[in-house]
Amino acid sequence: MSPNVERTADRIEQQAAVWLVQRERPDWTPGDQAALEAWLEAATAHKLAFWRLEHGWTKADRLAALRGTARPDAPAASRTRRPRRRWRMATAASLAMAAVLAAAHFGGWLSAGHARYETPVGGHQTLPLADGSRIELNTDTRVRAAVTASARQVWLDRGEAYFEVRHDARRPFVVWAGERRITVLGTRFSVRRDGDRVKVAVAEGRVEIAPAAAGAPVRAEVVAQGGIAVAQGASTLVTPASPERVSGALSWRRGMLTFDEATLADAAAEFNRYNTTRLVLGDEEAAGVRIGGTFEAGNVDAFARLLGSAYGLRVTERDGAIEISR
């Protein structure tokens, strides 16, 4: 080592990398953020090492463009390459396991010609697309996506998703939901599908809602920013713009449910989308109670307790269900 050159770069870069990885943890708190800020402020070398890694690591997000494509050297293919010494010692069983993993991973994608993503009940996942757009999947949702050089298409098979679409005039972004086709160039909106009922809430920009089948006797409707459209059968109802209602319709992105004068029956149906513990209404009277407010989607117990204490309803728990009655 040369005198006077302190060997600190390696250590600082390692610390910066650890911070970056920890920041991606789901339980990253404001306290953690404050600790990171303090570390960054402690030395210029800290800041620069962190920014450098952060910058390069963001470039690695380009890899999302490869989603759904077969990878030349995914684990299953590695058997044809010369294995490293340690791997050569791996048992045949674990290689077979890797092959099964890869098969499960690609199964359904290649046959369908596009990537498929699913969330379980209570799930919530964000997917970056190859073109820089993002899809956020709500609970119990399945989508398939195909992004090619000429088209960007997503099929909402069930559930609800929020789309942030990167503007690209040459490649319209099309969401297929049941009997509806929703087309945009660049905007932010959500689509929810309950069977053949399709609800579109537009946070920014404009979207067009048209029948999925060419020549169907249904008029195309344009929904502007702040608007919500509900389409079912031949009808499409577009409500006047209301940013508050759109924001309420998108509160699931924060893990919350917002109700405004909703019946308890509707609220229970909403909660049941997110939880395996069912909310059941014991009688018509309870079902008709109107409620408002914002609640944690995953905390059905707290909601039930509130109904008991604030609304004086009877709350009974049995067999994985919570019954609410007068």
Next chain:
Amino acid sequence: MSERDALKAWFLREVLPLEPALTRFIRRNWSDQGDVADLRQEIYVRVYEAACRQLPLNPKPFVFATARHHLIDRARRASIVSFDLVADLEGIGPRPGAAFLEDAVTPPRVASARQELRRVQAGLATLPQRCRRVIELRKIDGLSQKETAERLGVSVKAVEEHTTRGMRRLVDFVLGGSAAPGRRAALDAADEEAAT
């Protein structure tokens, strides 16, 4: 934008793209190759702290002039120093735009998305298998650390360690300034250990 954010943006936009040329410059003008990463860090710090006082109008010559001064300072302060080294560096010329700048020719600053993807892919291919698999699941499939751990049947901690290691290697490759040729072999050995 706060002042720090502005300086950060300036550093990422103007200085970081010079990393391959800067790394070559240090490597060529310094005998102990093990010092390269540390010298580069010190030069970055000097450049940034000077920019905090006043943004240089012409960043590229400024970065290389700073690098040259820094290497001379270091060489002078070293108790064992080759006079040749100092003389060589001084001979490089005091003016920006002098001979050493030929080394500062950088690739076009704005790489297309496709070029960037290719570069990241090439970097990915240099990673040890387990490390690469973790990064593929994180960056290509968009899995969380926890999901990646479940998919590979390893602990979240192991995923974090592979991510940390892979991130550093990948960023070195993508920015084109891998500082220590010897480091790769050492890391490979560490990876092989971790993979068992």
